[in-house]
Amino acid sequence: EPEVTQTPSHQVTQMGQEVILRCVPISNHLYFYWYRQILGQKVEFLVSFYNNEISEKSEIFDDQFSVERPDGSNFTLKIRSTKLEDSAMYFCASSDPGNTIYFGEGSWLTVV
Amino acid sequence: ELKVEQNPLFLSMQEGKNYTIYCNYSTTSDRLYWYRQDPGKSLESLFVLLSNGAVKQEGRLMASLDTKARLSTLHITAAVHDLSATYFCAPGRGGSRLTFGEGTQLTVNP
Numbered sequence: 575e576p577e578v579t580q581t582p583s584h585q586v587t588q589m590g591q592e593v594i595l596r597c598v599p600i601s602n603h604l605y606f607y608w609y610r611q612i613l614g615q616k617v618e619f620l621v622s623f624y625n626n627e628i629s630e631k632s633e634i635f636d637d638q639f640s641v642e643r644p645d646g647s648n649f650t651l652k653i654r655s656t657k658l659e660d661s662a663m664y665f666c667a668s669s670d671p672g673n674t675i676y677f678g679e680g681s682w683l684t685v686v
Numbered sequence: 687e688l689k690v691e692q693n694p695l696f697l698s699m700q701e702g703k704n705y706t707i708y709c710n711y712s713t714t715s716d717r718l719y720w721y722r723q724d725p726g727k728s729l730e731s732l733f734v735l736l737s738n739g740a741v742k743q744e745g746r747l748m749a750s751l752d753t754k755a756r757l758s759t760l761h762i763t764a765a766v767h768d769l770s771a772t773y774f775c776a777p778g779r780g781g782s783r784l785t786f787g788e789g790t791q792l793t794v795n796p
Contacts, residue, residue: 676731
């Protein structure tokens, strides 16, 4: 079964450093997303991406965050200057128009 | 702003028993998803409910959607230990964000 793959699975970074989380969505999907989940809390939407541009973003997705689809397969989330409160599991997801949204295994980000 | 309420948030039940998890949401959505999450793991898609009155079943789980009442239910039949996990509902619109509930942490005891 096709799956969404994410790297790295776990990253520890110092406060103020830049982090890039990478995702390979399912190949025929058109919509891409990033969500995050702070430990023990619910899953929160960050951003959706369609047709090579951001289609929607949440209030969490401020100027410190950016997304990119640098080629035909990768989808990245960059956090420019990490803060302690950015520590969370970051999930990439993808979907075809109108059906199941598939989530990757997640990238654990720990900011120290 | 869409608000999603799940209840109960914590559910401890015995094997073999039945129970229902409820998901209420505040504004119109054209679909509703149910996901399962094991500790430290990703979100596994269980059901996508696309229309009013939709009912889907997979094994011991059955989900339904009432868009007029803005209510979805996840019914567990004859629970087994393997169903222990956190279950999230998430209403949304096609191609748009999902808004997740707080999750229902289910523990099935022998």
